[in-house]
Amino acid sequence: MSAFEQSVYELIVETSTNLPADVRRTIARAREAEDRATRAGLSLSTIAQNIEMAECNVSPICQDTGMPTFIVHTPVGANQIVMKREIQQAIARATKDGKLRTNSVDSLTGANTGDNLGPGTPVIHFEQWEKDEVDVRLILKGGGCENKNIQYSLPCELEGLGKAGRDLDGIRKCILHAVYQAQGQGCSAGFIGVGIGGDRTTGYELAKQQLFRHIEDVNPIPDLAKLEDYILDKANQLGIGTMGFGGNVTLLGCKIGVMNRLPASFFVSVAYNCWAYRRQGVLLDGSTHEIKEWIYETGSNVRMIEENEAAAAAAAPAAERREVVLTAPLTEEQVRSLRVGDVVILNGEMHTGRDALHKHLMDHDAPIDLNGGVIYHCGPVMLKDEAGWHVKAAGPTTSIREEPYQGDIMKKFGIRAVIGKGGMGPKTLAALKEHGGVYLNAVGGAAQYYAECIKRVNGVDFMEFGIPEAMWHLQVEGFAAIVTMDSHGNSLHAEVDLDSKEKLAQFKDPVFA
Numbered sequence: 001m002s003a004f005e006q007s008v009y010e011l012i013v014e015t016s017t018n019l020p021a022d023v024r025r026t027i028a029r030a031r032e033a034e035d036r037a038t039r040a041g042l043s044l045s046t047i048a049q050n051i052e053m054a055e056c057n058v059s060p061i062c063q064d065t066g067m068p069t070f071i072v073h074t075p076v077g078a079n080q081i082v083m084k085r086e087i088q089q090a091i092a093r094a095t096k097d098g099k100l101r102t103n104s105v106d107s108l109t110g111a112n113t114g115d116n117l118g119p120g121t122p123v124i125h126f127e128q129w130e131k132d133e134v135d136v137r138l139i140l141k142g143g144g145c146e147n148k149n150i151q152y153s154l155p156c157e158l159e160g161l162g163k164a165g166r167d168l169d170g171i172r173k174c175i176l177h178a179v180y181q182a183q184g185q186g187c188s189a190g191f192i193g194v195g196i197g198g199d200r201t202t203g204y205e206l207a208k209q210q211l212f213r214h215i216e217d218v219n220p221i222p223d224l225a226k227l228e229d230y231i232l233d234k235a236n237q238l239g240i241g242t243m244g245f246g247g248n249v250t251l252l253g254c255k256i257g258v259m260n261r262l263p264a265s266f267f268v269s270v271a272y273n274c275w276a277y278r279r280q281g282v283l284l285d286g287s288t289h290e291i292k293e294w295i296y297e298t299g300s301n302v303r304m305i306e307e308n309e310a311a312a313a314a315a316a317p318a319a320e321r322r323e324v325v326l327t328a329p330l331t332e333e334q335v336r337s338l339r340v341g342d343v344v345i346l347n348g349e350m351h352t353g354r355d356a357l358h359k360h361l362m363d364h365d366a367p368i369d370l371n372g373g374v375i376y377h378c379g380p381v382m383l384k385d386e387a388g389w390h391v392k393a394a395g396p397t398t399s400i401r402e403e404p405y406q407g408d409i410m411k412k413f414g415i416r417a418v419i420g421k422g423g424m425g426p427k428t429l430a431a432l433k434e435h436g437g438v439y440l441n442a443v444g445g446a447a448q449y450y451a452e453c454i455k456r457v458n459g460v461d462f463m464e465f466g467i468p469e470a471m472w473h474l475q476v477e478g479f480a481a482i483v484t485m486d487s488h489g490n491s492l493h494a495e496v497d498l499d500s501k502e503k504l505a506q507f508k509d510p511v512f513a
């Protein structure tokens, strides 16, 4: 293997498994701003623990290792065709080693290529520069937060905020709205990159480029520096909080860039990135292609949890929340006794299922008995050896995508609990009430934390859907999640949404006139 391929491989592994120092510091500050006994505080502790586990296990921080996106600067005359091929080889190798999930899916057939290669994946942008070194930067941005990206075309009318015009104040409103509409679904607390201007394509590109900035830098354009500070301050008054559980910290960073536009177009493009803000870069020697330096300070310098903090937290009294230990299969009575706010510690078997499975189950039988069963919205990273399958990373995926199916499927098969993240809508809430079901919210991105609760892989069905979409039967012990929708018609998600919409309306009046 060439030195270039090896260096890119190391970059991929580092990016996927070790969150950089600036991101860690920002998350550590967020922890200080939340009371540790609250839902948000507890989730931040899980996130902090997960960050350390990923580094220690050299395994993905989050199971969704995203769309690998490279920005490469090369000296004039470098062979970019060879480099592209070697980047692809490094991606395939990192996938084989379980550092990346198999994430490249044929959009028409649904077939997973299995090695993260295919039309459009990975994304590689080349630029030439007049230096001797090669600069390779990588961002792994997951699908859940990518789905919360949003593009506004000014002027427009925004719920809660009224008219947004073609000026700095209109831009201000769009960005606040972008944070509001993401709620907890992009695994808040998040980071946003904003692109002002361009066309629809370059606007989004500019927004994503902002995510390569250092969190602690200051925007050289004074108006934008002011706007970045304003957004960070006000977005954190929306009360959405970690995972949309409510709380003081909703946004961890805001970076805004600007480019020219056409007279007729005025786009504000927002790239939303979850807390699992995985981006790194390397500067390579121009002739040997060995790593000369890392672009972002390594996360290994910043500890996320104190020694014995985890033990102390486990021993601490459970404050006002109720902890309920349950073993699957669950009864209707057990599930009906649960209320929003309860922490459920689950043992027994659960079954993963996401988009392909839900669609399939609508008009087919299930391969196993799901009566009293627990469905986990999760697409894990799995590796197989002589001993069988191993779970390398297994956090929840965004549940709302299953909203059209979930209620019907629960009723059809007698499923009692669904675990996911970000919450579900009114159709599922009504089904939980009618049928006797519960929705449990796990901490998004905490893929190492949950992988450790999985003690055995009991089997798998639908491997033809690809590893992330297959139905894995997993034996768990001590899997903790919070009831956020119960069988009594209560939804924490609906409450936080409503409350944050009211708070958003406080920022209706012009600020940057």
Ligand SMILES: O=C(O)C[C@H](O)C(=O)O
Residues within 6 Å of the ligand: 063, 064, 142, 143, 144, 145, 185, 186, 187, 378, 379, 395, 396, 397, 398, 444
């Ligand atoms: O695909 C996944 O595993 C998760 C996804 O990134 C999500 O946030 O829903």
Ligand code: SF4
Residues within 6 Å of the ligand: 062, 063, 064, 065, 066, 141, 142, 143, 144, 145, 185, 186, 187, 274, 275, 276, 395, 396, 397, 398, 444, 445, 446
């Ligand atoms: S699950 Fe959450 S943390 Fe992981 S990629 Fe999706 S949005 Fe990010």
